[in-house]
Amino acid sequence: MESMLLASLAFNYCLVLIKSIVNVNSRSCIIIMKKYIMYTLFLCLIFLSACNSKSQEYQMNFTFTDQSGNEFSSDDLEGKVWLANFIFTNCDTVCPPMTAHMAKLQQMLADEGVEAEIVSFSVDPKTDTPEVLTEFASKFDADFSNWHFLTGYTQEEIESFAKEEFATLVSKPENQVQVMHGTSFYIIDQNGEVVDSYSGVEDTPYDEIVKKIKTL
Numbered sequence: 001m002e003s004m005l006l007a008s009l010a011f012n013y014c015l016v017l018i019k020s021i022v023n024v025n026s027r028s029c030i031i032i033m034k035k036y037i038m039y040t041l042f043l044c045l046i047f048l049s050a051c052n053s054k055s056q057e058y059q060m061n062f063t064f065t066d067q068s069g070n071e072f073s074s075d076d077l078e079g080k081v082w083l084a085n086f087i088f089t090n091c092d093t094v095c096p097p098m099t100a101h102m103a104k105l106q107q108m109l110a111d112e113g114v115e116a117e118i119v120s121f122s123v124d125p126k127t128d129t130p131e132v133l134t135e136f137a138s139k140f141d142a143d144f145s146n147w148h149f150l151t152g153y154t155q156e157e158i159e160s161f162a163k164e165e166f167a168t169l170v171s172k173p174e175n176q177v178q179v180m181h182g183t184s185f186y187i188i189d190q191n192g193e194v195v196d197s198y199s200g201v202e203d204t205p206y207d208e209i210v211k212k213i214k215t216l
Contacts, residue, residue, distance in 0.1 A: 059192035060165055064121075065152025067133040072148055074192060081216045082117035083209070084186045085200050086162060086170060088124035089136040094183050098200040102185065103140040106147055108210055116213050118147040123158055123170045123181045125151045166194060185209065189216050 063073040085102060087095040102118060109116050120137075122128035128136075133149040142149075153161070155172055162170040168182035185200040187209065196212055198205055 057191075060188075062161065064150040065130060067130050067137060067144065067149040069130040072150060077117055077119070077188070078192070079190050080115070080117050081190060081213050082119055082188050083213075084119045084121065084166070084188060085184065086121050086123050086166075086168065086181045088122050088179050088181075089128050089132050090124060090177055092178070094201050098183060098185075099137070099140045099142075101200055101204045101206075102147075103142060105185075105204075105206055105209060106143060108206055109213070110143070112210060112214075114210060114213055116146070120147070120149045121158060121162070122149065122151045123162070123179045124172065125153050125155060125158060187212055187216070 058074060058078045060074045060077075063071060066072040083102070083105065085098055087098055089095070099120070102120065106118055122133060128149075128151045130151065133151060137144070137147070137149050159170045159172075162168050162181070166182070166184075166186055168184065170179065170181045172179040183199065183201045184197040185204065186194050187196045187198075189195050195216070198209055
């Protein structure tokens with residue numbers, strides 16, 4: 001949008017200068033006006049280039065720890081399409097079915113040869129160490145080659161991250177074991193932008209999710 005506006009302003013400004021040239025008889029004035037036109041166009045190209053560069057910057061920025069205890073960051077996802085959700089291993093309600101549904105999606109994507117990463121953010125990082133996450137994920141036959149279970153942050157950090165990047169709630173009441181969190185599956189594009197979300201608990205639209213990923 002900004003690029004279109006700048007281009008329009010440059011074009012209109014050049015028209016004004018050209019009209020001025022037509023009404024000027026002095027050769028020196030014409031030369032000066034032509035220089036102004038070239039200078040204006042040059043500045044516009046610089047602005048347009050800056051806008052395009054800004055729009056291509058990766059939208060998310062994080063560095064956490066995966067189930068193997070290794071550093072995992074947004075840099076590892078740049079240029080890739082990925083699925084995300086929020087879970088915790090002590091969850092006694094929605095997390096087991098969510099993880100089972102995500103495991104089915106992982107298999108469907110593999111069967112159809114669709115390349116996509118999967119990231120499950122723990123909403124209970126104090127409890128969910130890499131070892132605990134590995135044990136939990138193994139119950140669902142998760143393939144760790146492209147499915148990353150993340151921890152390594154504070155409770156406050158994951159609550160803020162979920163709100164800012166995914167517009168979803170994460171909240172752990174004091175002296176409580178269970179954590180309140182959203183149950184959606186999110187699709188994130190190559191630029192780190194959340195492009196769609198789906199139910200991860202009931203009536204998960206597997207085919208629709210796979211189809212959407214194929215279009216990105």
